[in-house]
Amino acid sequence: MIRTAEAAPRRAWLSRVREFLSRSGLLVALTILFLLMTRFAPNFLTSRNLFNVLRAVAINGIIACAMTFVIISGDIDVSVGSAVAWSSSLLGILAIKQHWPMAAAVAFVLLQGVVLHSLAGWIRVKWSVPAFVVSLTLFMSLKGAAKVITNAYPITPFPDSFSFWGQGYVAKIIPVPAVIMVVTIAIFYFLSTRTVFGRSVYSVGGNEEAARLSGIPVGRTRILIFALSGLLAALGGIVITSRIMAGAYNVGEGLEFEVIAAVIIGGTSLAGGAGSMAGTFLGVLFIGLLANGMTLMGVHPYWQEVARGLIVLFAVLTSVWQKPIRK
DSSP states (O other): OHHHHHHHHHHHHHHHHHHHHHHHHHHHHHHHHHHHHHHHSTTOSSHHHHHHHHHHHHHHHHHHHHHHHHHHTTOOOOOHHHHHHHHHHHHHIIIIISOOOHHHHHHHHHHHHHHHHHHHHHHHHHSOOOHHHHHHHHHHHHHHHHHHHHTTSOBOOOOGGGGHHHHOEETTTEEHHHHHHHHHHHHHHHHHHHSHHHHHHHHHHHOHHHHHHTTOOHHHHHHHHHHHHHHHHHHHHHHHHHHHTSBOTTTTTTHHHHHHHHHHHTTOOTTSSOOOHHHHHHHHHHHHHHHHHHHHTTOOHHHHHHHHHHHHHHHHHHHHHTHHHHO
């Protein structure tokens, strides 16, 4: 009896710690990281460097919004990096080689992103093909197609006015890509918290059969999620093309893993059913600040990859540890 009485406060304390970490752990980690980089990374705490970080993480942040929906629904999309490269290459071909008006080329690139990923989502739903297999097929196909249409050469030159979307500033200080990222996150936050579709995403990921029995169109929801992933991958391809002013077949290499890592670090469960846009935004910032700080400190890029991998592993283990709280 005495031991039980002594153990009760200990269990209550552990429960409170878990609950705190579940709600605020990433924010605390981000704050600690920011303070450490301020202390040890030269020129870290300057407005120019911090805004450069926002520009650097913008593409990942844009694509991570849809990836959050994908993972919450219990799926995965490893094709987004190749989709970015394909979209960049296609934009170069249409706008430069085929002399399409820039607005028409951009609109077509966005549309094809939606169509191709919708088709992938339809295949995943129609024949119950695992999302990893479908997106891996799309990854390989788009990667090869980008090389085919560009002959593995960058497509240039783009008109100077197009550089605004990747290199421009709002109010002479805020990078335009960062503004696009924040607007995208706000839209997806609204979708996830204030719409029937957003609630359906969580229901499908939490318990697909229960969602189906409650009248949620599971298949249509999954297809729409994939369509959003394709839309934002195409948007990312357009923004990065504007940033480098070339349609390039090799942009976005490894981007899918950086995006997935940010989403996982942000607290989205790989098992589905749990996650948030706020967490994803913090995850994107965490990876961006970490990479920037290590670069300023002269850490070798190979060791930076090791550090990011260990952080993702820690995030996954933390997610597993927090499962009792979610239940």
